[in-house]
Amino acid sequence: MKNSILIPEQGLESAWQSPSNIALIKYWGKHGHQLPRNASLSITLNNSITRTRVKISPSNDEVEGLKLNFKFGGESNPAFAAKTEAFLNSLAVQFPFLSNCFIEIETDNSFPHSAGIASSASAMSALALCLCDIDNQLSQRKENWSAFLLRASNIARLGSGSAARSVFGGFSVWGKHPDIKGSSDEYAVPLPLLPHAIFNKIRNSIFIVDATAKKVSSSVGHNLMNGHPFAEARFEQAKKNLSGMLNVLISGDWIEFTRITENEAMSLHAMMMSSNPGYMLMHPNTLVIIDKMKQFREQSGVKVCFTLDAGPNVHLLYPESEAETIKPLLSEIQEICINKAFIDDKIGNGPENLNYSNDEE
DSSP states (O other), rough: OSSSOOOOOOEEEEEEEEEEEEEOOOOEEEEEETESSEEEEEEEEEEEEEEEEEEEEOOOSOSSSSEEEEEEEEEHHHHHHHHHHHHTTTTTOOOOOGSSSEEEEEEEESSOOSSOOOHHHHHHHHHHHHHHHHHHHTTTTOEEEOHHHHHHHHHHHHHHHHHHHHTTEEEEEEEEOEEEEEEOOOSSSEESSSSGGTTTEEEEEEEEESSSSSSOOOOHHHTTTTTTTTTHHHHHHHHHHHHHHHHHHHHHHHHHHHHHHHHHHHHHHHHHHHHHSSOOOOOOOHHHHHHHHHHHHHHHHHEHHHHHHSSSOEEEEGGGGGTTHHHHHHHHTTSSSGGOOOOEEOOOOOEEEEEEEHHOO
């Protein structure tokens, strides 16, 4: 029986640009269907982005089902295509049109994928935004902006937990937390407070120590938290650190911001190393960069701290006001990086709806 959802003969399309994010309060460990064991808080980035274009057309195939044509960076990528197809097939309840259509997806990143810069966050959030947009076009649903973003955040979460946070700009929280009204395990929410001015234009310099794919996927890492001897203590630590970070973001206390941020980064990697089996995603140069940053901070008094995602690359966070003072440190660290690669990034405003048709005119 053919799908009753009628897709116009000319098809429908949507294109979105969505950013990665860097978590200050990390989540590590899941339960149920992509639900976090603790709440997390992140900064949405500006330059580390995924651009995705999705077009659906009626399927003329007698055999029902989704037919996917997927390209990453303009080329076929069977591994990404298989993962994307499985994700799309899992969403047939939310988006009935996916059960019988031809879908074309073109996507690309501005930064290395699978290297610990949350490429799945930007990729899955961009795809979720496209799907929700197409669904609204197809159903002619009139959905307000807030409701649209919450729905997209929920869909993005099903593909990648951290993607739930990339749907919002600035600071966002994913996971139920007693200090954050409206917080949920099902979707992320914007931080419900106005941060101190010192955090308004926070900069993030990302140093690429290793651009190859991670040795252990995040999914495997999360699963290793099941039965981890330190798991419950870690979840409680994250809960307390998030409460403390909320106070910091209001007060502007950079020293405490540094303490919590760096504590969270090292705790994340400590959980990886103490899993069974244990593994290490840090590279020797990860530690060299951290040591150089700490020495520079002690000698100069500059406001700067580090954090790490689930990978070897180092994120240095500092206020906009320190951008000139910190340049010697950034130049020195860049020499250590693979091909001197680093990304100059900053806090961003969130996803952007791209109008591809205007580019063609």
